[in-house]
Amino acid sequence: MERIYATYLIETPLAVEQAAAMLAGEQSSGTFVAVPGETEELKQRCAARVEKISLLDSVSTPSLPGAKSASGKFQRAEVVVSWSVENMGYNLPTLVSTIQGNLYEITAFTGLKLMDVELPPSFANHFSGPKFGVAGTRKLTQVEGRPLIGTIIKPSIGMSPKQTAALVKVLAEAGIDFIKDDELMANPQHSPFDERVDAIMRVINDHADRTGKKVIYAFNVSDELDAMQRHYEKVVKSGGTCAMLSLNSVGLSGAKKICDLGALAIHGHRNGWGMLNRHPLLGIEFPAYQKLWRLAGVDQLHVNGIANKFWESDDSVVRSMEACAKPLCSGTGVPPVQLDDPKSFNASPVKNASLDRRDACPTTNCDAPILPVVSSGQWGGQACETFRRTKTVDLLYMAGGGIMAHPDGPAAGVRSLQKWWEAAVEGLTLEQAAAKYSELKKSVEKFGKIK
Amino acid sequence: MERIYATYLIETPLAVEQAAAMLAGEQSSGTFVAVPGETEELKQRCAARVEKISLLDSVSTPSLPGAKSASGKFQRAEVVVSWSVENMGYNLPTLVSTIQGNLYEITAFTGLKLMDVELPPSFANHFSGPKFGVAGTRKLTQVEGRPLIGTIIKPSIGMSPKQTAALVKVLAEAGIDFIKDDELMANPQHSPFDERVDAIMRVINDHADRTGKKVIYAFNVSDELDAMQRHYEKVVKSGGTCAMLSLNSVGLSGAKKICDLGALAIHGHRNGWGMLNRHPLLGIEFPAYQKLWRLAGVDQLHVNGIANKFWESDDSVVRSMEACAKPLCSGTGVPPVQLDDPKSFNASPVKNASLDRRDACPTTNCDAPILPVVSSGQWGGQACETFRRTKTVDLLYMAGGGIMAHPDGPAAGVRSLQKWWEAAVEGLTLEQAAAKYSELKKSVEKFGKIK
Numbered sequence: 001m002e003r004i005y006a007t008y009l010i011e012t013p014l015a016v017e018q019a020a021a022m023l024a025g026e027q028s029s030g031t032f033v034a035v036p037g038e039t040e041e042l043k044q045r046c047a048a049r050v051e052k053i054s055l056l057d058s059v060s061t062p063s064l065p066g067a068k069s070a071s072g073k074f075q076r077a078e079v080v081v082s083w084s085v086e087n088m089g090y091n092l093p094t095l096v097s098t099i100q101g102n103l104y105e106i107t108a109f110t111g112l113k114l115m116d117v118e119l120p121p122s123f124a125n126h127f128s129g130p131k132f133g134v135a136g137t138r139k140l141t142q143v144e145g146r147p148l149i150g151t152i153i154k155p156s157i158g159m160s161p162k163q164t165a166a167l168v169k170v171l172a173e174a175g176i177d178f179i180k181d182d183e184l185m186a187n188p189q190h191s192p193f194d195e196r197v198d199a200i201m202r203v204i205n206d207h208a209d210r211t212g213k214k215v216i217y218a219f220n221v222s223d224e225l226d227a228m229q230r231h232y233e234k235v236v237k238s239g240g241t242c243a244m245l246s247l248n249s250v251g252l253s254g255a256k257k258i259c260d261l262g263a264l265a266i267h268g269h270r271n272g273w274g275m276l277n278r279h280p281l282l283g284i285e286f287p288a289y290q291k292l293w294r295l296a297g298v299d300q301l302h303v304n305g306i307a308n309k310f311w312e313s314d315d316s317v318v319r320s321m322e323a324c325a326k327p328l329c330s331g332t333g334v335p336p337v338q339l340d341d342p343k344s345f346n347a348s349p350v351k352n353a354s355l356d357r358r359d360a361c362p363t364t365n366c367d368a369p370i371l372p373v374v375s376s377g378q379w380g381g382q383a384c385e386t387f388r389r390t391k392t393v394d395l396l397y398m399a400g401g402g403i404m405a406h407p408d409g410p411a412a413g414v415r416s417l418q419k420w421w422e423a424a425v426e427g428l429t430l431e432q433a434a435a436k437y438s439e440l441k442k443s444v445e446k447f448g449k450i451k
Numbered sequence: 452m453e454r455i456y457a458t459y460l461i462e463t464p465l466a467v468e469q470a471a472a473m474l475a476g477e478q479s480s481g482t483f484v485a486v487p488g489e490t491e492e493l494k495q496r497c498a499a500r501v502e503k504i505s506l507l508d509s510v511s512t513p514s515l516p517g518a519k520s521a522s523g524k525f526q527r528a529e530v531v532v533s534w535s536v537e538n539m540g541y542n543l544p545t546l547v548s549t550i551q552g553n554l555y556e557i558t559a560f561t562g563l564k565l566m567d568v569e570l571p572p573s574f575a576n577h578f579s580g581p582k583f584g585v586a587g588t589r590k591l592t593q594v595e596g597r598p599l600i601g602t603i604i605k606p607s608i609g610m611s612p613k614q615t616a617a618l619v620k621v622l623a624e625a626g627i628d629f630i631k632d633d634e635l636m637a638n639p640q641h642s643p644f645d646e647r648v649d650a651i652m653r654v655i656n657d658h659a660d661r662t663g664k665k666v667i668y669a670f671n672v673s674d675e676l677d678a679m680q681r682h683y684e685k686v687v688k689s690g691g692t693c694a695m696l697s698l699n700s701v702g703l704s705g706a707k708k709i710c711d712l713g714a715l716a717i718h719g720h721r722n723g724w725g726m727l728n729r730h731p732l733l734g735i736e737f738p739a740y741q742k743l744w745r746l747a748g749v750d751q752l753h754v755n756g757i758a759n760k761f762w763e764s765d766d767s768v769v770r771s772m773e774a775c776a777k778p779l780c781s782g783t784g785v786p787p788v789q790l791d792d793p794k795s796f797n798a799s800p801v802k803n804a805s806l807d808r809r810d811a812c813p814t815t816n817c818d819a820p821i822l823p824v825v826s827s828g829q830w831g832g833q834a835c836e837t838f839r840r841t842k843t844v845d846l847l848y849m850a851g852g853g854i855m856a857h858p859d860g861p862a863a864g865v866r867s868l869q870k871w872w873e874a875a876v877e878g879l880t881l882e883q884a885a886a887k888y889s890e891l892k893k894s895v896e897k898f899g900k901i902k
Binding site for chain 2: 046067087092093154189220222223248249257274
């Protein structure tokens with residue numbers, strides 16, 4: 001029977017072997033005392049297994065409250081645990097309940113983060129995954145060889161459908177590839193969903209008729225399920241190509257239902273992510289997170305961007321972009337633990353620990369990369385560093401103020417972003433690009449700080 | 452226009468007024484530079500408002516990484532922010548994206564926890580809330596005047612439908628009111644959902660025919676949406692009365708769709724809760740959390756228990772039970788910040804801060820309490836302290852090992868729990884109860900430590 005492997009970064013007041021055994025027990029056949037029925041045969045078949053433990057450093061102050069240490073020490077470690085696929089079957093919520101679930105509440109841990117999960121090939125065969133992904137989203141826009149350039153309607157909330165459509169017209173004429181609703185804008189009284197779709201799709205369809213280029217607009221369909229389905233159908237009927245979901249707010253089951261409809265590319269907004277990820281020893285890391293949403297069928301997923309306005313480090317952004325490009329079932333084993341600059345937090349550095357490689361899986365059915373959505377405080381200048389570190393143009397590059405507040409207007413804003421990416425692919429740094437292309441100077445003056 | 456009020460505990464490297472203004476801006480009309488369209492009229496209508504700031508203590512070490520402080524200080528405060536209902540309408544995922552969303556990623560905060568949310572009366576009118584709740588769940592079991600006594604099928608995973616049904620028979624004959632699947636047990640190969648329902652409902656229906664008492668069995672329907680609906684219908688057709696959802700794994704939209712079906716009481720399991728709550732300055736507190744699931748229509752919600760096996764403090768458990776009993780729209784204002792024993796964590800104590808009371812709402816439509824599910828390491832002895840602190844028997848008291856591993860078998864285990872609650876309501880302490888009732892001594896000897 002195939003197995004699922006999950007890698008955790010843990011911190012424990014106990015011996016690591018004991019803590020790891022409790023983790024495995026709690027998430028398979030355990031309760032707090034031995035009970036009849038927990039036979040050896042059953043344990044053999046259904047018990048989770050501790051596959052590997054790599055000791056890291058220890059600290060004297062726990063990262064999370066709720067547990068005491070007899071030794072005064074809290075040991076950190078990387079732990080790999082596996083389950084038989086039989087335990088949860090092809091059931092995403094139950095997969096999450098198994099590999100995360102109650103674990104964060106256990107006193108055997110003063111820190112626990114799910115770093116990655118390795119899924120067997122049958123998962124990638126069972127779930128159809130992103131219907132559009134990188135290739136499908138490119139096809140919708142007919143953009144090849146460079147990132148898609150996108151923007152967000154701002155202000156986030158308050159504009160009427162007519163005002164929004166007028167802005168979409170400006171942006172479409174400026175040459176934008178992609179526009180999205182803000183995650184705060186769904187179906188409010190001042191911009192009812194259907195009216196907004198009508199107003200915006202009239203502009204987008206007219207523009208497509210005239211120019212042959214159909215701008216993608218990600219309408220925020222997030223709502224309760226019946227409303228999401230109604231909104232989705234409205235977009236389809238109106239000739240739209242994309243729907244946006246606030247993934248954490250909607251949840252896995254609702255999101256999968258919408259993804260399964262299959263007619264629109266699904267833009268996955270991860271607002272709420274900071275709650276799940278910001279603490280270095282609590283929650284989930286992006287390599288695991290993105291796999292869950294890929295299984296659900298999300299096509300595009302936010303990853304922040306280089307020098308973003310949020311807290312996330314460049315290293316973390318780069319790792320996230322790389323995760324999006326890897327096959328769902330990588331066959332390359334569980335990646336080593338990597339924590340960002342732990343010195344800035346009250347924690348000691350965590351060393352890398354290499355892990356065994358596991359069975360490679362056939363790539364044919366696992367090979368559906370999700371399109372990373374680079375956003376948050378992006379204005380173009382970050383293109384150089386983004387390309388230098390990732391060597392890819394398979395991304396959606398989103399700028400809000402970076403386009404709309406460009407000194408020469410939105411069209412100049414879009415052209416500026418395209419030019420920045422040309423310069424980036426040319427291999428130039430921000431400074432070199434600004435020196436070589438006079439049209440980039442204005443955006444540097446407005447938005448950039450050349451260090 | 453009615454407004455929604457959210458109370459946050461924050462920690463910031465900035466002046467608190469500035470940080471609070473950024474919070475309000477990010478979650479209404481803000482972007483990182485001023486953009487055309489963000490007019491004064493629009494701001495007036497749709498901008499979030501900072502309603503109140505109460506300074507707490509300051510610390511020199513940030514609780515979360517990702518931000519620096521020019522002053523070296525990180526100031527804590529309680530902040531109340533409000534939004535017009537117009538911004539999100541009656542849309543649960545968008546409510547969550549608004550009051551939580553991107554907030555956790557902002558560098559203006561090195562700590563942010565949503566403590567409570569006050570919803571206007573129209574929310575309680577719009578959402579039908581729990582269809583069963585306390586009164587409806589009692590009616591299903593015909594148990595009045597004492598807590599419902601429940602148990603969880605253990606081992607968590609691995610038993611066949613036949614083995615599970617045999618255990619259900621023992622428990623039903625022992626006089627149990629409620630039994631549930633483990634959250635790890637959904638629809639695995641060794642216990643296909645339909646077969647499990649058939650085997651278990653045969654036992655429960657037979658028992659009901661003989662005795663007039665129908666045991667509630669919460670079948671774990673958690674899965675993707677179509678499968679959940681199939682499972683739900685199977686339970687209804689088989690004469691079952693309850694379905695269980697792993698709320699965090701399924702998500703709000705999927706859970707609401709299932710709750711809306713209306714034929715079964717919905718047992719809400721909150722596995723994953725520790726990730727959202729264990730850090731004192733990250734995530735969400737239970738008073739806010741339970742309101743979201745009540746709006747979705749959940750009838751029963753886990754709250755841990757006194758002296759539980761997890762990390763949660765008794766104070767937090769008591770607060771959670773009290774939150775379940777309050778009307779959805781309390782009209783009693785936002786409760787003060789209460790943090791548990793911050794000394795055990797690397798943080799200074801946070802003082803209570805009183806808040807203004809706001810408009811009272813009519814109780815007729817808001818008055819649907821959710822049934823608190825007390826569980827985790829419970830064996831009966833905790834009944835005394837649970838009742839002493841909460842003065843309620845409106846709860847589902849769950850014991851796993853506490854019943855099945857009772858020295859005289861499961862029937863004695865169930866009788867023991869009932870007796871413990873009689874003693875608790877009598878006002879006895881654990882020690883007094885054990886001294887007075889000889890039949891409680893055995894459970895103390897097996898499970899308890901009289902301090």
